[in-house]
Structures are given as structure tokens and as C-alpha cells.
Amino acid sequence: MSKSVKRVRAALGAADLPDTIQEMPDSTRTAVDAAAACGCTVAQIVKSMIFATEDGAFVLFLTAGDNQVDPAKAAKIIGAPLSRAEPNALRSYTGFAIGGVAPIGHLNPVTCVMDPDLMQHDTVWAAAGTPRHVFSIAPDVLQRITGARVESFTA
Template sequence: MAKKSSMERVAEAAEATGLEITILTMPDSTRTAEEAANACKCEVGQIVKSLIFQREDTEEFVLLLVAGDRQADLEAAATVVGGPLTRADAKRVRKETGFAIGGVAPIGHMCPVAVYMDPALLNHEIVWAAAGAPNAVFSVCPAKLKAAVGAAVLA
């Protein structure tokens, strides 16, 4: 059996959670929030940055879904997550989640990941997220994404 691509995992995860999405392959990179906003013709704040960190105490992965026009507040997140966070090693992220940094999607991970969402994303009708490749994206209602991934809202 052939190994599934990251984009195939995202599509299957969306279907499994009842998210109706269409993955778009853009002609240019969507690796940064600014590039993605230009490609998607939306505000930078509508871009979902899927940022993988690890807990310092347990080394478990934590996925922070952050609005493209904001930075992850690791101190505030630590109070919600239950422990301090540190950057995750890119090779470990790729090996365990199946996604390379820059193409991390909010769904379709190969391992369980606790998910936390920036409340600013919920202010939009539609947000855009990475779909497993540096130029692949999908749009979704942020409340539906939150429900699909079981995200807790960051304070």
C-alpha cells in the first residue's frame, strides 16, 4: 500500500470529522501568513498558523492555532496547557506528525496532538489553514474547525 501524502491525510481527517473542505493548490507558496493571505485574497488575521510546540515537562506535542496577524503567547498558553512550552524540533515534528514546518495542518496528524485555538480566529466567518503542503490550503468556518479538532480556546 502506498504511503498517503500529507494532503490526502488532511482530506481524510476532514471527512472523518465531518468538515466539508476543498483543498486548493496555489501557484505560489503559502508557507507564511502573509504569503497565504495574498494567495487566498483575505486578511492576514484570517490565516490559521498551525504551530507545533512541546511541553517542557512531558515533551508531548501541543498544536497552537494562531491568527496570522498575531504571535503565539507561550506564557499565556502555558497556563491553559498546564505547563511551559518550547519549540519542537523540526525533524521530530515531521517524523511524528507527518507534516513539515510550514505545511503543518490543523488536522490529519499521524499522532495525537492536543489543540488550542486563538480566540481571534473565531471573529471571522471563514479562515484559511494549511493543507499539508507549502502551497496547499483550505477554507473553513473557525467554529467548525474548533469542534472538529476538539480545540480548547486560549485565554
């Protein structure tokens, strides 16, 4: 098992949550692929979209799988210009590679903002550290353990 998945498992345990991590036979890199693998709607997939601020901080936007981040709205919420995170810097800071970024288990703290559309579901599915590992969780619990602000930032 990868170090990334172990960190997600440890974060679930630290929050006194059940280990719902599953390894899928195929990639869950895209929201459509993840929904097919999990047997849920695309809207129930949590996309972890990471942006960088000018000062090198990272901001994680937990986005419903059928939504897209609106960069202008996202920057307004943060109060600073945002750019796409550089893959190597992202991996060094969070411990996750693009395609498997989990909302929990990061090596360093990140500011987190959550799409209110995710709150419409009983269960959502998020990456668990690799492009083939996912976990299920209630969106209100995900919001609580990530410390995410729930604000609209989608197009």
C-alpha cells in the same frame, strides 16, 4: 498528491466536510503569503504553531495570522513549560513539516488550543499539509473537529 494532503483530505471527509483544499501557485508558508494567495485578510489565516512539552508531547496552537503566541501565556494554559518543537520530531509525530502543518490529519493526537480571534470570521484558511496547499473552513467547525480549547494565548 502528497501523503500529507491526502491525510487532510481524509480528515475533512471523516468529519463529513467538503473538500476545500486548494493548491496555490506560490508558497503559503507565511501568513502574509497565504493571505495574498487566498484573497483574504492576514487575520483569517490559521497559523499552526506547535510546541513541545518537557515530556515530549506536542501542543498545537491555532493562531490568527496577525497574532503571535505569547510563550508565557501558552505555558500557563498547558500547565507546563513549552519549547519550540524540533523539526524532525515534529514531522515524525504529526506527519507534517514546518510550513505545512495542518490543524487536522495528524499521524498522532495533539492537544489543540485555538485563538479566540479566529472566531470573529465566517471563514478562515489553514495549511493543508504542504507550503502550497490550504483549505477554507468556518472557525467554529475547525474548533469542533480539532477538539481545540478556545483560550487567549497571544501577545
